[in-house]
Amino acid sequence: MSRPPTWTPPPRTRATHLQTRRGRFAALDARPVGVPQGTALLVPGFTGSKEDFIALLEPLTQAGYRVVAVDGRGQYETDGPDTEEAYTQGELAADILAQAEALGANGAGGANGAGAPLHLLGHSFGGHLARAAVLLDRTPFRSLTLLSSGPAEVAPAQREKLKLLRDALTTMSMEDVWEAMRAMDAPTEETPTDGADLRRRWLRTHPAQLIAAGRQLCSEPDRVAELAAVQPLPKHVMSGERDDTWPVAWLDAMAVRLGARRTVITGAQHSPNTDRPAATAEALADFWDDAYWTTRTPKERRQ
Template sequence: MGIHPGLADGTPPRPSQLWPHRAERTEFDGPHGPIAALRTTAPADATVLLVPGYTGSKEDFAPLLDPLADAGFEAIAVDLPGQYESPGANDESAYTPAKLGEVVAGLAAGLGPRPVLLLGHSFGGLVARGAVLAGARIAGLTLMDTGPGQLPEGGRRAALALGEPLLRQDGLVAAYAVREEVSARFPAWALVPDEVKAFLRDRFISSSAAGLLGMADVLRTEPDRVDELAKALRDNNIPALVVAGENDDAWSVPAQREMAARLDAPFALVQGAAHSPNTENPGGLLEVLLPAWRAWLSG
């Protein structure tokens, strides 16, 4: 989660997930019910399909939606099955990158004749990889703040292990109450507006418990499939880009740089960002993405 700085005209800072935009709320057919999405409507030559990370949602891309539309791209940000407003299966095994990747590949196939560029953030990057391995018909792949496999040892992985028994025994509401208690120990939490705190709580408790547990298991067990992905990209002539916030605290920046080299893909850092450049420095992220995407399309 990130907060935008104040605007040049003195407008107070706005919460990034609630950043105003012109995109419309829509739904696509999914395997367990409708897949909720935010979709821009301006004329466009290509579509960007945006896949969020663990405990995330389509709103995490709110700061990017209007700028992408203004740059000539149709932007579609989704909730994966089991996330926020997209219902999911009650089976934890339904939330692997392979199975969710098939869902994303199906979405991409149904978007019409325009080229589709796929961006996956964090856990969503593993899903985007799964989509390519499932044969997704895309014109380019961007992996953002994601890694070659499971999360390395560190605070994020430890939090998953601590949260699992609480979620299983006491449910979503109790699990989120503990998350809030932990967050309150950090000074930055006091700066988060109340409406953002309310949104984050609603998003978490509206998600599928099986989905949260299944995705958390993936983040602790997913194997390295970079070589498989590299072959799929080569065989299908799909260009790729790896992007990371300069202070990412999930997968290390060196690990992501090495992944890019194995994929024979460019690697770019977003300054002033950590694990979520889409909310922490969306302008800096767009300065990386737009030239690469335009080059892919023109090429």
């Protein structure tokens, strides 16, 4: 479970809802001073939420980007149905495309609205969803970043943990599962506030969403070749220097297969966005800057 360093949004960030043709999604919308040179849509991972990206918001807006982090359907402050069928990968990918449309996305290969170029980032499970969205329709997006998100199903040890969690969620209440997870956690130095916030997020997440996401993480096929064929679309594989969800060697190999930029954040593990946010934000902004100049549309070249 990602542990945001703070749950307080930085200056120039507002908690809001992104209204789309597929419903409302809770969001944090961070704006730079002046006209943004691009917009980034950030998709959280398993058991996560938009708050996982809080520490990235200020440095990315200082780099000139508008940043919108969302709760997916059934995650934390976004409502969702109680049936697993509502959380198939296709449904969640369609939600991302609707979010892009609502942001007035303008990708390298075409325009959906009149907005700024849209960069898509997915963390962990969110990376699989972002990949699925791009495979459905790449035109809204100027670039794709897969943050600590691997080529296919998670490592065997993680599959065992996810199976245990799925079994628990089908027979126990969210409160009971939370208490059981906390009892198994190694001691941490998190503050009581952090613990209360994590608990509130867990209890507000739909168990059907967690069960469906856990099942997908244990069965996701390798779609790297499909994604590599999506051109032109700059791709970025980021991770910490250690990762027990997808081994770093798997991520290295995936980046080669994709022809993607590869960034390893020193001192970070599965969540560079919370472990080393300044270094992560710097690498993202550098990639987005380069993606803009290499994929400008004819209209942008004339300006």
